[in-house]
Amino acid sequence: MMLKRYALLLAGGLLASYPASAQTAPAEPKPLLGFDAGTAATEYQLETKFDAQLKADNLRDWMKRLAAHPHHVGSPYDKDNAEFMAGLFKSWGYDTRIDVSYVLFPTPKLRALELVAPTKYTASLTEKPLAEDATSGQASEQLPIYNAFSKDGDVTAELVFVNYGVPKDYDELERRGISVKGKIVIAKYGGSWRGIKPKVAAEKGAIGCLIYSDPKDDGYGQGDVYPKGAFKPETGAQRGSVLDMPTYPGDPLTPGYGSTKNAKRLDYKKAPTLTQIPVLPISYGDAQPLLAALAGPMAPDVWRGALPIPYHLGPGPAKVHLQLAFNWKTEPVYNVIATLKGSQYPDQWVMRGNHHDAWVNGASDPLSGMVAELAEAQAVSELYKTGWRPKRTLMYCAWDGEEPGLLGSTEWAETNAKQLQKNVVAYLNTDNSERGFLYAAGSHTLEKFFNQVGRDVMDPEKNMSINERRRALDLVSGSPEAQKDARDRADLRIAALGAGSDYSPYIQHLGIPSMNVGFGGVGEGGEYHSIYDSFDHFTRFKDPNFAYGIVLAQTMGRAALRLANADVLPFEFQNFSNTVAKYGTEVKQLADNMRTETDKQAKLLAEKRYEAVADPTETLLPPKAHEAVPYLNFAPLDNALVKLEQSAQAYAQARKANTALSNDRKKELDQLLYQAEQQLLSAEGLPRRPWYRHQIYAPGFYTGYGVKTLPGIREAVEERKWAEADEQIKRTAAAVERFSAQVSRAAAVSSPPPAQ
Known part of the structure; x- marks a missing residue:
């Protein structure tokens, strides 16, 4: 997943949980949008049977298998995982295929970062393996620390600290008479998506960009570091794409059309979504000597982090040398598409998706969501064996290439655009998920529908519906507007969709109603896009019993089943x-x-x-x-x-x-x-x-x-x-x-x- 924390605004209502069994279902069940009283009762009974098929041990076993090795785009285990999941879908009775696109995916062949003045320091640019983490030592299979779609470059210049590197930070520097023209900037992760930092730096005249996670935001400032606690250790660093996705996501060489094997491609050096300057992520261990060598004015109070140094702005006397070179390869991405044909409206498709590729082992991001989707698909197949048939076609998708820039989902959507606009009822997305509070964003034509879904699922820890728990959080710690909505509205608002996961091409390019859903806020940690996003980390700190994986499956299973089974589609305007x-x-x-x-x-x-x-x-x-x-x-x-x-x-x-x-x-x-x-x-x-x-x-x-x-x-x-x-x-x-x-x-x- 490309976004660690979504705005936690969600649908809710002080409503009771779904019936525990068919025998205890009320004579007059709660109304369901799109169903009459009789079909609503049947739907509730079906969902009870669906829940009975969900087993936490399955999620655990699938995650352990899928996260056993790094599985980034182009890796052997990425393809192996796609074939493994396709085999599962086939064994459950789905019509299954693997669709392949061919996308640009650069990997580093040279990375060097040195402090050359006023003292000398050579950055390690490596993460330390831990004995407590079984997969952290798979160095030969891991992608090194880098930002995908950075430009090649060899630059030496004075350093300037730019806080989070967003436009308003440069306004502050300019007010102090500080220019970054001809300089290398160092920015903290946070404040915006990482790709904005080199984008704005280049617009301001910088010739290079470094990005680090300050321990105040993502490290010991949040709690004990891994392995003692969940948070980012000194050598941990966040990989990630810096593709200019606000311009367009997907393969930068095929803008607006699918990257099929023989598609016409741009020259990568002319692709408009690649960065204009070299950019490299580093750990806070490597950032500290660079920042400590800066002089000049002190940074504003709110800019200062948790490192034991004074935070000066520069420029200089710190001078750094940054050298990057990449292998600009085209790699296959493997999208798994599993279909269960509808009995009454087969040309109306309910799509469910999660990505399967990761920067390294990816237990949390993305496999926490992927194993929940697998559990849903298996439970649906068990219902199918009893003679039940969905009225509308159900499609379960496992996307590849999400991490570098929504490559798999975007190229598949662009390739099949006309058919998708004709047939897809709604696209339901998940990504990483953990213990905590329900969050959802999406098309507001589905807001009331999703309120009813959240009404009917119980939180596994709090003996209340997941909506009630969300509402309680908003009442206690939400913004004034969220608090007012939680008090006054029967339905709490779902958030609007920006970018960051595979829903983007479906809603923002094709106009397909979409939702993005997960849980979070309690299982926070510092593993994001690092070698520590592992099965060991996840099962210690994120969702040890996979209780919230089951709840995610219950939530999204209800959403998919209700859309598939409704008498009339449950849209409300x-x-x-x-x-x-x-x-x-x-x-x-x-x-x-x-x-x-x-x-x-x-x-x-x-x-x-x-x-x-x-x-x-x-x-x-x-x-x-x-x-x-x-x-x-x-x-x-x-x-x-x-x-x-x-x-x-x-x-x-x-x-x-x-x-x-x-x-x-x-x-x-x-x-x-x-x-x-x-x-x-x-x-x-x-x-x-x-x-x-x-x-x-x-x-x-x-x-x-x-x-x-x-x-x-x-x-x-x-x-x-x-x-x-x-x-x-x-x-x-x-x-x-x-x-x-x-x-x-x-x-x-x-x-x-x-x-x-």
């Missing part, structure tokens, strides 16, 4: 309408706040009054003056949101008034429902990154994983591109109106026939 209206309020408030701040700043500049730094020997340069913020015309968006609210209400009323539909009308209605999301796509895509076509959700251009809602409008406002903001308001409004028209058509199909 009032929650979506409410959410998009909230986003509209936010972007208007953003513009108003920027206007107020700009006016305030102009007044301070005129009066020559600016804030001072804490150190009286230093001064700050005046902040840059900004042009006045104009009043944008949000009327097209406001009008579109009114139409959305009206169509959502009309659909809800039509479904309530008329539950009896013929099979032909149900099929027609289903297609209108699951293809509604495609109306939110723009043919032109987002400015400067047309691969991202969804007008409601996208990863931020400078946040990477973090979502930007109403992205065309929001980012234009943030970047003060006022003409573009006006154009994006119109484009977004048009998408919302197309969506509303589709919902209105669904309402018409749902409505009872006129009285004769």
Whole structure:
């Protein structure tokens, strides 16, 4: 998984758990969206039988086998794992195949980092094997510490500490008169996705970038380090891709089309998503001598980490030499696709996915989610043996190449785009998961549906539903907005999807309703993308009894089964309408706040009054003056949101008034429902990154994983591109109106026939 911690916002409600058995099921079960009373009762009985098939020992055995060796793209064990899982699916009765794409995957052939002035130090760039971790010593099979898709380079320059290396950090440096032009920067992991750090550094003129995990964020500042505790030891380092995925994910050589064996490919030296400067991740053990050699102003308090050194900014006198060279190879990726054909609507597909490749052994990331998906598929196959058949086709997918940049899932989606848009009802994603609280993000047309799923699953430790536990967390430690929602809303909001896992091509490029779900917050640790992400670490600190693996299987199994078995697909649009209206309020408030701040700043500049730094020997340069913020015309968006609210209400009323539909009308209605999301796509895509076509959700251009809602409008406002903001308001409004028209058509199909 490419994202360690998601925003923990999730659907919830103070609702009871699902029935423990068919015999104890209530005479009138809780309503299920998309089911009538009779079919809901049958569904609950089916889910009870499903739960009975889930065995923690299976998850443990599969994880131990799959994590026994490193299994990165191009490794023998990566292919072996794909074939092993395909064999499992076949043995369970699924129609199974392995689809292969051919993608660029660079690996290092030369890595060197030296402090050359004012003292000498040569970075080890290695992680220490531990006797307590059985697989940590597999050095000949492990990928070394590196960032995939860094540029080759050989550079020597003064060093500058840039905090997390995001745009606002460079504003702070510029206020102190510090430029990184011609320098090498060192940034902490955190604050944004790793690929943003070299991207912004290059824009600011830097010629190289180092990234380290400060122990304050990811090490002894959090707790005891591994093996005594779960957190990152001194030599631990985070591998990871620095591909510019906010531009487009997937193979950088085949933008927008599948990387089949004979596909036309770009020259890798001209691929737009590769970094412009060399970049290397290092441990905090290797970072400390470099940082200790810096002089210059002290870093702001909030920038300082937990290393026992003063955190100076530089530049220099620390001077470093960084040399990197890579093998630019094309490698196969193996996507496992297992299908169970639907009995009534075989051309409507419910897709379930998790990736199987890892940077090293990958017990937590991704196998904690992958073994839960295997458990779901096996339990479904046991139901199939009893004579049950899903109404809609179920597809279980194990993606390869996620870690380097969503390579397997993106190339498969681009290769099969038209068929997927025609047939896929929803895509349900998981990745790494551990003990703790439910988190979910996704299409808000599925928010109410997923609330009912979370309502019906019990937390294994707290004797309450997983929704209740989520709600309790939000009430105690959520943001003021989350606390208010937890108090006032029957459904707690699911988060919006940015990037970071395999759902991205399905929702943001193809407009397929998607969800991403997991558990976390209690089993935290410092193993991420290191040799310590092992079976030993996972079973000591993450989910020792695989209790939350079982709960993840129960949760996603219910989601898949309910989508597959529903009389009518369980989409609902009032929650979506409410959410998009909230986003509209936010972007208007953003513009108003920027206007107020700009006016305030102009007044301070005129009066020559600016804030001072804490150190009286230093001064700050005046902040840059900004042009006045104009009043944008949000009327097209406001009008579109009114139409959305009206169509959502009309659909809800039509479904309530008329539950009896013929099979032909149900099929027609289903297609209108699951293809509604495609109306939110723009043919032109987002400015400067047309691969991202969804007008409601996208990863931020400078946040990477973090979502930007109403992205065309929001980012234009943030970047003060006022003409573009006006154009994006119109484009977004048009998408919302197309969506509303589709919902209105669904309402018409749902409505009872006129009285004769």
